[in-house]
Amino acid sequence: MAKRTKRALITGITGQDGSYLAELLLAEGYDVVGMVRRSSTVNFERIAHIQDRLTIVAGDLLDEASLIGVLREHRPSEVYNLAAQSFVQTSWGQPVLTGETTALGVTRLLDAIRMVDPEIRFYQASSSEMFGKVQAVPQDETTPFYPRSPYGVAKVYGHWITVNYRESYGLHASSGILFNHESPRRGLEFVTRKVSHGVARIAHGLQDKLALGNLDAQRDWGFAGDYVRAMWLMLQRDEPADYVVATGETHPVRELCEVAFGRVGLDWTEHVVVDERFLRPAEVDLLVGNPRRAQEELGWERTVDFVELVEMMVDADMALVAQSGH
Template sequence: MKSALITGVTGQDGSYLAEFLLEKGYKVYGLRRRTSTPNYENVEHIKDQIEWISGDLTDMASLIEAVRVSNPDEVYNLAAQSFVAASWPQPVATGQMTALAVTNMLEAVRIMKPEARFYQASSSEMFGKVVETPQKESTPFYPRSPYGVAKVYGHWITVNYRESFNMFACSGILFNHESPRRGLEFVTRKITDAVARIKLGLDTELRLGNLDAKRDWGFAGDYIKAMWLMLQQDAPDDYIISTGETHTVEEFVEIAFSYVGLNWKNHVVLDEKFVRPAEVDLLLGDCTKAKENLGWQLDVSFDELVKMMVISDLQKYESVTHGKSLQWT
């Protein structure tokens, strides 16, 4: 039986990855940071199948102990301060949790289990003010947020450990990937949650910033398979994971509202407060290398993703509508 240590296991990606690895027969260890009110919402259904280890990415000693206890064949470093908007008011915390924490995790692996295979969650936000479209593994980085800058550090320190210590360390440069488990602070989930509330008469408007921003959106459940595939190869490498399609925020909004029979223009209000200080206008990834080298493929389309998220949020609010059963397909 293989074992895997996942940081960020209670998040969107971590929960899908834990499910995937458990189905493959892995023993899954999850690093859990001590909080006064633990949040297991995304992993409630598999919580008892995960071996929990207390630790914090900013505390090296706890990470060394986590690697010692789990003795992992594979380590997936998914934990970070992952909300771009929060990185401007919290730049130092973002640097500690999203950048330096990667070094802590790599050092813990190097010291305790150097032969373990390591995955680092890199991000399309590293491209920021893009210098070419579509973005490839060779495209230079130009981050436009403290989050993007921190992710660049995490990416390059992973490359450095691979080259300096001959570690099997990979980075997946994942473009935007969403799901019903996405946090409400992210624009996609903010939209689908609002659509459900407005449709059910619980709200009337949705406030958004830049509707023209273009993103390459995929389904998180597809993307975590690419993470695993990277660690099954003969040699470590970095890969872009994307759909190769770009859609505007406005397109996402239109599909979500039209699915429940509403005109988005009657409910969306533009609010300057949600516009980024430095906007990333266009992200579009070229995932040819991942498809050819890893045999990775997408199963969920953009339209299917939006509808999946709307359905989930509609069902979530069933109890608010006096227990009325809603049938959405």
């Protein structure tokens, strides 16, 4: 009998990680089903180049019946939950919606899997923001959580409910505690993309200053294309578990600026200004992950370093601005 083609469902397929994960799964021979909310503004830009190879379905993490319907109709063997209200700053203004989507949405999806097909393997997108006010440096799978935003709090709930369903119902449910991961597909509201796009606009003479928040904030930044491979590797293991996915290196925002402006031959100190509006009510100080477990158990390694990542993003935005004129 011919081996059944693996089918994966990705929530949040139109986002940065969803688009890279969809590419990876297609390359691995999967049927890929992408779930999107019914809304007037779904943006398919990141998956436009592969959209004809995907099955796009409507569903919503706020509506468990829609999730049950999607699982029953498409019968995936793997589910990757990447959908969330994913922007930390927005979570201060929309804390209840963030909780409904990013926390309770995980429960609805796990519950739907438990009812429709408990053999489905499940991946939950956990976040380094769960560590928040860090209790240890670097952070690994045993470091206590101390979230510092409604987003981080919601992610902690999503993480523990995944552990709970794994232990209570025997589901193959794993969480990836991913540290910051960036790419040319990152949204403009995130600081890395804000910098790379700002550099391109300044280099093209469209603006002169770039307003940023805390230049001393340090982050562990990796390439999204590397990180989605870790998600996939988790669901190929016999036993589910949780993994920190990170580079193990930390870089301040000012270094990000230095590398990005340097790529186009500019001095960042002449263009970057600090704007108090971009300072968070509670700042996360030093997020840096220890990826040893993912390296040893999954065989995962990053392929793109910090400088390569920043230069890749600047190059992409230079091309984008040259083409679009803004």
